[in-house]
Amino acid sequence: MPDTSVRIGSLVLKNPVLAASGTFGFGGDYARLYDVSRLGGIVSKAITLRPRAGNPPPRLWETPCGLLNSIGLENPGLEAFLAEELPRMRELGTAVIVNVWGEDPEEYGELVSRLSLPGVDAIELNLSCPNVRGKGLVGENPEATARVVAVCRRATDKDLWVKFPPQGEVLQAARAAQQAGATAISAANTYRGLAIELETGRPVFANAIGGLSGPAIKPLSLRLVYELSQVVSLPVIGSGGIVSWQDAVEFIMAGAHAVQVGTGNFIDPLCAPKLVRGLRKFLVQRGLGSWELIRGCAHRGGISGAA
Ligand code: SIN
Numbered sequence: 401m402p403d404t405s406v407r408i409g410s411l412v413l414k415n416p417v418l419a420a421s422g423t424f425g426f427g428g429d430y431a432r433l434y435d436v437s438r439l440g441g442i443v444s445k446a447i448t449l450r451p452r453a454g455n456p457p458p459r460l461w462e463t464p465c466g467l468l469n470s471i472g473l474e475n476p477g478l479e480a481f482l483a484e485e486l487p488r489m490r491e492l493g494t495a496v497i498v499n500v501w502g503e504d505p506e507e508y509g510e511l512v513s514r515l516s517l518p519g520v521d522a523i524e525l526n527l528s529c530p531n532v533r534g535k536g537l538v539g540e541n542p543e544a545t546a547r548v549v550a551v552c553r554r555a556t557d558k559d560l561w562v563k564f565p566p567q568g569e570v571l572q573a574a575r576a577a578q579q580a581g582a583t584a585i586s587a588a589n590t591y592r593g594l595a596i597e598l599e600t601g602r603p604v605f606a607n608a609i610g611g612l613s614g615p616a617i618k619p620l621s622l623r624l625v626y627e628l629s630q631v632v633s634l635p636v637i638g639s640g641g642i643v644s645w646q647d648a649v650e651f652i653m654a655g656a657h658a659v660q661v662g663t664g665n666f667i668d669p670l671c672a673p674k675l676v677r678g679l680r681k682f683l684v685q686r687g688l689g690s691w692e693l694i695r696g697c698a699h700r701g702g703i704s705g706a707a
Pocket of ligand 1: 422446470471472473474528529530531589611
C-alpha cells in the first residue's frame, strides 16, 4: 500500500486533501454526508476576535466556471468558536486547522495565543480576504506580512500556515513570512473580481469587489504554487479551482505538499473524498510508494523515466 501521508511542519496529515476555509463551515454539515475523517484535515471558517455578521446580501455570484463571493468574514467569534465549534471539530477524526483574521498584528497575536490549545493542529493566518475594505490583503505586502507573522510567532508554538492572496508582491511576502517564522505557505485565496447588474448598472455586491474562486482560476493558482515552491523552502499548500484528483496531482507536481478543496465542495459535496480516493489510486496505478517522487517534478523536467 502506498504511503499517502504528508508532513507539514510538525503535523502529519493522513493524505494531502484538506477542506478549504470558508467552504466547509466547521465540518459538521459535511459529516452528515460522509465520514470526514477520510480527509487529511479541515480548515475552519475564518475566526475573528469578536463575532461578525458579514456583508449584506447578495454575497455569492456565479460566473462562467467560477464563483464570486463577498461574505465579509461572517463567523461566531472566538469565544463561541472555542465553546461550541472547536470541541465538535475535534471529534471529526481529522486534523483541525483554525483560520484566523485580525484587524491588526496584535489582534492576530491574541487570536493565535488563545488558540494554542490541544486539538488545534495548526493555525492558518488569513492575510488574504478581499472582502474587508482596506484591511484584508496584508499578504500583498512583504513588510506587513512579516509584522503579523512575527507577532504570531512570538505568541504561539503552534504551526503557522500563512494564507496569501494571489495578487501583489506575494513571492516576496512569502519569503518574508518564512523569515518571520511561518511553518507553511497556503496559496492562494480568491482573485479580486467584479460583477455588474445590467438593469441597474451597479456592482452586484455592496462592497463592489468580491473574490473569484473555482475552476476559472486553476491555471493561475497552479502557476503561483509553481513559483512559490521555488522561492521558499517551506511546504506550500495549494488551492484555487481544485475539483478533481487530476487537478490535485498537477498541484503536487508543481510543488505543493497538500491541496485545499474550496469551491469544489459547493459543486459536488463529495468532491474532497473523491479526491482522496483518486489520489490513492493514482499512487497505486503508478507504482509510487509516496508523494516524494512526483512532488515538484514539474521543476525537474517531469517524472524521471517518463517518455
Ligand atoms: C469572506 O468571508 O469574505 C471570505 C473569506 C476570505 O476570502 O478570506
